[in-house]
Structures are given as C-alpha cells and as structure tokens.
Amino acid sequence: MLKNKNPLRREQIELLPKVELHVHLDCCLSFGVVSRLKPGITREEYAGDFVGRPKYKDLADFLKIIDHSLELMQTKESLGLVAEDLFQQFKKDNVIYAEIRFAPFLHLRQGLSPSDVVGTVEESVSRCVKETGIEARIILCTLRHYTKEQSMTTVKLAGQFSGTRVAALDLSADEAGFPIDAHIAAFQYARKKGIYCTAHAGEAKGPGSIRETLEYFKPSRIGHGVRCIEDPLLMDELKRKRIHLEVCPSCNVRIGIFNTYADHPIDRLFNSGISLGINTDGRAITDISLTDEYERLQNTFGWGLEHFRTCNQNALQAAFLPGETKAALQEKLC
Numbered sequence: 001m002l003k004n005k006n007p008l009r010r011e012q013i014e015l016l017p018k019v020e021l022h023v024h025l026d027c028c029l030s031f032g033v034v035s036r037l038k039p040g041i042t043r044e045e046y047a048g049d050f051v052g053r054p055k056y057k058d059l060a061d062f063l064k065i066i067d068h069s070l071e072l073m074q075t076k077e078s079l080g081l082v083a084e085d086l087f088q089q090f091k092k093d094n095v096i097y098a099e100i101r102f103a104p105f106l107h108l109r110q111g112l113s114p115s116d117v118v119g120t121v122e123e124s125v126s127r128c129v130k131e132t133g134i135e136a137r138i139i140l141c142t143l144r145h146y147t148k149e150q151s152m153t154t155v156k157l158a159g160q161f162s163g164t165r166v167a168a169l170d171l172s173a174d175e176a177g178f179p180i181d182a183h184i185a186a187f188q189y190a191r192k193k194g195i196y197c198t199a200h201a202g203e204a205k206g207p208g209s210i211r212e213t214l215e216y217f218k219p220s221r222i223g224h225g226v227r228c229i230e231d232p233l234l235m236d237e238l239k240r241k242r243i244h245l246e247v248c249p250s251c252n253v254r255i256g257i258f259n260t261y262a263d264h265p266i267d268r269l270f271n272s273g274i275s276l277g278i279n280t281d282g283r284a285i286t287d288i289s290l291t292d293e294y295e296r297l298q299n300t301f302g303w304g305l306e307h308f309r310t311c312n313q314n315a316l317q318a319a320f321l322p323g324e325t326k327a328a329l330q331e332k333l334c
C-alpha cells in the first residue's frame, strides 16, 4: 500500500481549512449537548444511544439509532442548541464552509410546524455563522418512505425560505427499502424553482440506483455514490457530467458496505478523476470528526496535502453557493 513519506501531524490536519457538504444535524449530538438536553445521562448511556456500534447489519438497522437524537430535538430551544453544538465541532476541525441537512418532518412531535422547524434552524445557523465566521447553508431532506405530499411540502418549504441559508433539497433514508417514485415530482419542482438538488444513492444499493437518480432527479451532486465503482461506464458518465460525490468513508464501513476502511473505493474514485469531497455524514453516530477521517485516509491510502486540497476545492466548486461567496471562500482554502 502507498505510504506517504511526509505524513501530516494531527495538529496540521486539524488546521487544514475544510469544506463539509454532507452532515446530518440529527446525527451529530455531542455528549455536551446531550447532557444539557437530558441531564444526568452517563457516558455509557450516551455511547449506547447516540454513538452506536462500530458495525451495523445494513443502512436500515443503522438508521434506528437516530431516534434517540430526534427525541431530544423537538423544541425551538433544543434545535438551537444542537445547531450551536455542531458549529463548535466544525470549529475544532477548522471547517470553513458546511452544508447542514435535516428533515423538517422529524421534529413535529411536540407541536412545532415544519415551517417553525426550518425557521428555527435557519435562525440558529445564521447566528452561528455570524459568531464563528464559518459560512454555511442548509439542505432540507425528504425521506425515502415519505409520501409524494410530504416530499412536495419539503421542497416548497425550501422555496418559501429562498433567499435565506436554506439552499437545497435532498432525498435521504432507506435507499434499499423504498423506490424513488414518490419523490420525482418534488425534484422536478426544485429544478423549476432553481432550488439546488442532491440525493443519497449508490450507498445501500448499487449503480442502478445512481443511474435512476441521475435520470429522474438530475442533481448536481450525489450523497455517497461510491458504488459507481462497480460500473466503469457510470464512472465515465459522472465524470463527463461533473457530478460531485459527497463521500463519507467511515460511515460506509460502519453500515457494512465495505468490510474494512482499506476496502473503501475512495482512493480509486479519486484517481479516476471523479469530483469528490470528504464528509462525516454524522459525527456522533459514526463516532468521527473530519480530522479523524483525514487521518484515516492518510494512514490507509497514503493521502497527503494534495489529496485534501483537491477534495476541498472540488467540494467548494460543488457547493450550493453563489459564485461570489465561493470566490471569497476560495481565498481561505490553502
């Protein structure tokens, strides 16, 4: 295996300016914020309910753990605290730009409306951007098992909040368990209204899932997409169409798509010239920071500064941002 002759020290990796496009708000609760929302919780209970196990049977099995976090994210105050907590984690990793995603319908258990949820998170994120200097946008997720109506309401919320930090629509959750049919209309609506799009595909299912996502949703990015490695023609298509892959290596290993980190195709995908970036997916449920993830890439594949720079440049180019904001952030990426 390729080894880097001049490996970066952890402090150097920590200081690298980073872009993270794929991170779920409800998958990142630190012990600190959980202790505030659930006083008295022990480290062991936190590890069991919010961090989870190193390996899961599949994506559907993995998704069950998120309910513990959702239980604590049902009020304006708690949503605000969770957003602040995530920005503190970005700060430690020197993230300069992040896109935070969540599904508004998952936060209605105590009487908030979908619009309350989006408004609250948007306000909190805007406040955190001002306080930390970390630029950010918000992606609203519809979920695979949702109805056409729920998907339409989600995309219309994105439209209603246009001009704020809400920028895009995503399709998330159980890729293998539910088809895309109910969500095609929402993605058509997004395109018509100029709302950016990404969608989870090629994680729990193979190349066929990526192909249908490209055909029916026409997104500029794919969440994961790593199983395109099984289909060289699809890899060519992704390159030709300049589709960016939001890659989350540790999360893929955790849900059993690849047995070990060394089996992950990120290095082969990078070398093929496909545009990709590095993401955590969920910092708590994957038990990883972005710095940890870069360190693993260095230790496993011999990645170094040039790889990290290319990934961050690619991610910034694919960000759901206007050109002038991208240009300003470009100055910060070394």
Ligand SMILES: [Zn+2]
Binding pocket: 022, 024, 172, 200, 223, 281
């Ligand atoms: Zn995800």
